[in-house]
Amino acid sequence: MDIQAIRSQFPILDRTVYGKPLVYLDNAATSQTPRRVVEAIDNAYYGHKANVHRGVHCLSQEATDAMEAGREAARRFINAPSTDEVIFTRGTTEGINLVASSYGQLLDEGDEVILTVMEHHSNIVPWQLLASRRGVVIKVVPILPDGSLDLDAYRALFSPRTRLVSVCHASNVLGSVNPIREMAEEAHRHGCVICVDGAQGVPHIKVDVQALGCDFYAFSSHKMYGPTGIGILYGRRELLEKMPPYQGGGEMIGHVSFDGTTWADLPYKFEAGTPDYVGAAALTQAIEFMEETGIDAIAAHEHDLLEYATPLMMEIPGMRIFGTAPGKCAVISFLIGRAHHYDTGMLLDKLGFAVRTGHHCAQPLMQALGIEGTVRASFAAYNTRAEVDAFIAALRRLAPMLQ
Numbered sequence: 524m525d526i527q528a529i530r531s532q533f534p535i536l537d538r539t540v541y542g543k544p545l546v547y548l549d550n551a552a553t554s555q556t557p558r559r560v561v562e563a564i565d566n567a568y569y570g571h572k573a574n575v576h577r578g579v580h581c582l583s584q585e586a587t588d589a590m591e592a593g594r595e596a597a598r599r600f601i602n603a604p605s606t607d608e609v610i611f612t613r614g615t616t617e618g619i620n621l622v623a624s625s626y627g628q629l630l631d632e633g634d635e636v637i638l639t640v641m642e643h644h645s646n647i648v649p650w651q652l653l654a655s656r657r658g659v660v661i662k663v664v665p666i667l668p669d670g671s672l673d674l675d676a677y678r679a680l681f682s683p684r685t686r687l688v689s690v691c692h693a694s695n696v697l698g699s700v701n702p703i704r705e706m707a708e709e710a711h712r713h714g715c716v717i718c719v720d721g722a723q724g725v726p727h728i729k730v731d732v733q734a735l736g737c738d739f740y741a742f743s744s745h746k747m748y749g750p751t752g753i754g755i756l757y758g759r760r761e762l763l764e765k766m767p768p769y770q771g772g773g774e775m776i777g778h779v780s781f782d783g784t785t786w787a788d789l790p791y792k793f794e795a796g797t798p799d800y801v802g803a804a805a806l807t808q809a810i811e812f813m814e815e816t817g818i819d820a821i822a823a824h825e826h827d828l829l830e831y832a833t834p835l836m837m838e839i840p841g842m843r844i845f846g847t848a849p850g851k852c853a854v855i856s857f858l859i860g861r862a863h864h865y866d867t868g869m870l871l872d873k874l875g876f877a878v879r880t881g882h883h884c885a886q887p888l889m890q891a892l893g894i895e896g897t898v899r900a901s902f903a904a905y906n907t908r909a910e911v912d913a914f915i916a917a918l919r920r921l922a923p924m925l926q
């Protein structure tokens with residue numbers, strides 16, 4: 524992989540902050556965007572902006588074609604059987620809300636949903652809303668000391684009332700990659716469906732929803748080099764067909780009358796209102812960027828950075844790293860000495876390093892770890908060993924102040 528050729532596609536990487544070169548290590552929050560994605564947005568606005576699916580005119584047809592090409596690119600990217608099963612959303616959060624809200628209507632009081640303690644708030648709160656609406660009970664899988672999921676505890680949580688499992692593909696804090704295929708098999712053995720929060724999956728792991736055996740898979744474009752404001756929910760056709768619509772409005776109907784309304788076919792049944800057709804066109808470019816670079820090559824490069832950085836970080840006095848599961852994604856959550864995560868992050872910022880600090884939208888996980896927050900460095904395709912060296916040097920310099 525030619526890192527310099529990749530970096531040259533991301534103009535933002537040339538900028539400075541406070542007169543220092545930017546080292547962007549907040550990729551788990553959002554990744555940067557290559558020129559071709561921004562150009563696709565420009566082209567859509569300057570060249571063929573028109574509402575989709577409604578007009579007979581040329582511009583509308585071009586906008587529709589660009590959006591449907593984005594759907595096909597997303598289908599291919601996750602190997603979904605059909606574009607009918609690929610729904611445009613605003614992101615992972617909306618995808619999970621769609622499942623909790625719509626599939627949730629098929630659940631009864633006392634039915635159980637299994638989550639894990641490492642979930643992002645967007646894979647907790649929608650289920651809590653469902654619990655308060657329908658009396659559904661939430662059960663939580665704990666983690667082992669290295670940050671991997673306790674699979675024995677997972678198996679033991681199933682009861683005759685369990686109906687659904689919702690779990691992240693990878694943790695945005697610990698980096699742990701969950702064994703989705705095995706978890707799906709277990710869920711299916713108990714007659715349950717499994718929903719996967721793929722926000723940290725697709726940017727780093729080659730995803731094949733059929734091989735994983737998952738029933739739903741939600742992800743966000745902005746964490747995989749794409750535009751913000753758009754995401755994908757994959758859902759298995761037979762489930763989507765029996766689920767009620769999530770929102771009502773234009774595009775999602777067959778026929779509307781005050782005597783009764785019918786729904787559009789999949790996937791439009793779940794896409795009320797004018798979709799983000801510009802975002803869909805730009806998402807195509809993000810997917811093609813990842814495919815051309817090679818998802819396995821990106822993963823191997825990020826893994827190299829992780830393996831390089833981790834032992835160097837461990838040499839820093841007072842360093843604690845949270846999440847050491849084998850095969851983890853390139854996310855390093857840490858604390859130094861008694862320093863507050865926020866102070867460490869602010870000092871790093873002044874030196875040009877963009878890292879995340881805080882609870883990372885995973886407060887239950889922070890409670891389980893007995894901490895309030897961490898500093899998090901996360902890597903993407905364009906990060907380099909030289910950046911890791913600079914980061915380690917900065918941590919060494921700051922460490923005496925942080926004990």
Ligand SMILES: *Cc1c(COP(=O)(O)O)cnc(C)c1O
Nearest residue numbers: 614615616643645695722723743
């Ligand atoms: C970022 C993230 C989300 C939420 O994604 P949005 O793009 O904010 O909807 C959910 N889960 C995980 C694991 C994440 O990292």
